[in-house]
Amino acid sequence: MDFNDTAEEAKFRKEASDWLSANAEKKEHSRDVYRPAEMTGEGGESSALQDAKDWMTKKYEAGWACLHWPKEYGGRDATAIERVIWAQEESKYKVPGGFHEIGQGMAGPTMMLYATEEQKKQYLPPMAKGQEIWCQLFSEPGAGSDLAGIKTKAELDGDTWTINGQKVWTSGAHYSDYAILVTRSDFNAPKHKGLTYFFLDMKSPGIEVRPIRQITGGANFNEVYFTDVKIPDSQRLGEVGDGWKVALTTLMNERLAVGDASGVDFQEIFELTKESDFNGENAISNGGVREKLADWYCEYAGLKYTKMRNISALSRGDTPGPDASITKIVSANKLQDIANFGMDLMDNASIIKSDDKDDIRALFQGSLLGAPLIRIAGGTDEILRNIIAEQVLGMPQDVRVDKTVPFNEIPSGSKN
Amino acid sequence: MNFEFSDDQLVMKEEVRKLFEKEDSVKRNRSILEGDENFDKDLWNKVVEMGLTAVTIPEEHGGIGLGFLELCVVAEEMGRAIAPIPYSSSVYLATTAIINSSNDDVKKEYLPKLAAGEMIGTFAHSEELGTPTSDNAKTIFQNGKLSGEKIAVPDGDIADLFVVSAKSGDKVGLFLVDADSKGVEVSKAECFDGSRSYANMSFKDVDAKIIEDSSSEAIDKLLNQAAVLFAFEQVGGAEASMNMAKEYAMGRYAFGRQIGSFQAIKHKLADMYISLTLARSNCYFGAWALGNDAPELPVAAATARVSATKAFYECSKENIQTHGGMGATWEFDCHLFYRRARLLSANIGGQSLWKDKLVSSIERSNLPQ
16 A cells, blocks of 8 residues: 555656746645636626646647547547646646636537537647637536436527537536537437537527526536527437437546535635634634534545545556535535535635635635535536435435426426 | 555455454354343454454554554444454453553553453443543542442453543543452443443552653543544444445335335435445544654544544434334344444443534634645
């Protein structure tokens, strides 16, 4: 048992680290992260977006983008462990990110399985290069956790599909160039049998993107409306009516892409309890506070070492356990509880809103408001528990009343 | 990175598991719980035959000379089997205390006997209600003689030798007492987990040998080492409890379907799995720190201990809940694990003590990055 790289891993790490140190600025401490020069736009992302595109292009040109993709599509043919090592090294630098995950992590792998060779050559290298951004048009007002309940309608006439309906919770739709889309092409077939999957240009006529203001005040998500949007049949991925199977490919990649919840963690609450006053002492002297710190440390460390066990499995060439679900449940709930408790320790001072990113209050306030979104996005706590029970422990699926009947006979959405 | 047990260690784990399965250790647990014997001598002899009492003892002292990582995999299987034998007292505690010692005479005299299972050892530490720490001992060692009282000594009525914590000058050290020495009085105590045996004892001017008397840190180190090993035992017990709950939920039908198809039960099982996975991963780091005698041991041991205690408690109580009324009967095995979970939560200091130790250790060390 050790934490050392193999000789090959060490060689790869050095190569990565050499390139990064020549091309990026190293963080001085863990909170010393990339910050955009200007914070305009409702999502606050405008200069961050261009910076992220440019950083991806720089990586692409040096062979460090989409490491796990085949070289012919702009990747590096790297192993899973090399991908982890790259991420570890890159995280030591102040570099922009957060815009390419849906394209490179979800749309790309789906295209690789289902697109034609010509399409792969046309769309994948620009996706790797990073100047083109993709979004995912899946969830609808009546279909979130129950994704197969979507109602956006696709009708075929000749070689062209016409799309009408509405999507929701689409991250980055307002700056995306392309999208992957699941529609219902047959309302008389059972729920999971009538879906068809496409990719499309977000500049197609008939698409309207409206931002959703979240509880954080930001607007990273959107509603996307379709009015007679035309898609050529050549942009269909998978067979007509086989869209659920294709969507599962995408979603499996989403589970891998979703990682730790970002925001306050053990370090922040530990520092805060050492600094804040509680009945004339530092809060950390209090027994109740110490019990909470111990619990959070155990979760923090447990996730860290679970990740290391997974990396070890990758290093041996094994498939890691499906523990990404655990990571999200535990880290999102920990984030929420730490944020809430931290603000409690600050007492009345926490009530005064702060937008200064260097102010610890802003960090805790932002985390408290962001946590509910993290507990829902990419699989709710409840859906993830089902996944653990069914896929890890092998327990039976719930009894379903919607699997064999025609879709148009199933009640759906909110009735209140 | 190779944060996993080696193939040899995993083979060893499998062998130990097979032994306990073949011997139906859970059934033996119940026999001890319901009978008059204080431990299962037949099972103990089989464990000795397999060499499990000699794992960490150096070859020069009659042992196998393996490391603590091997002992960790054995501990997990002990926990899964809820074995009714004095293994933890003799191996994790007494043997480790003597291996840690700088007194070669004590090593030469006792380690070969412990390795061969000719002697069973234990650690006599607690003195009153509350938490045993390195500095609250009232037992006194002076001029080669030891006097005082100890309570709730695990396997105290079984052991042939006691490692005893006692004050010597301004230090609290570790001393060794033969059970048959003049002035030793042992009284068996009824135990909450009747598959294990406990005793109270008093020492009046008893001959004692020095294991370590130059610093109080010897006790802290021993407790940290034992904490990792007990945490593996707890993880083994937690996993067994979770698997029992799962098997039952798959085979029990209500409202016309398997109860394991209800989300109320599935989410309970998912939470057990989460708690178990976090504990197991923390145990692995504990094993690494223990095996390497790393400066991280205090943090690693407390982290493993706290999360494994939590996992075994949660899994053993929710296993009963999943079984419904039958889970709370004497006849079903659920309570054997529930009792063992409680015993293991208290035996080297309770959850509040270890949480406090964990935060103190984090305060003393550099923050993890």
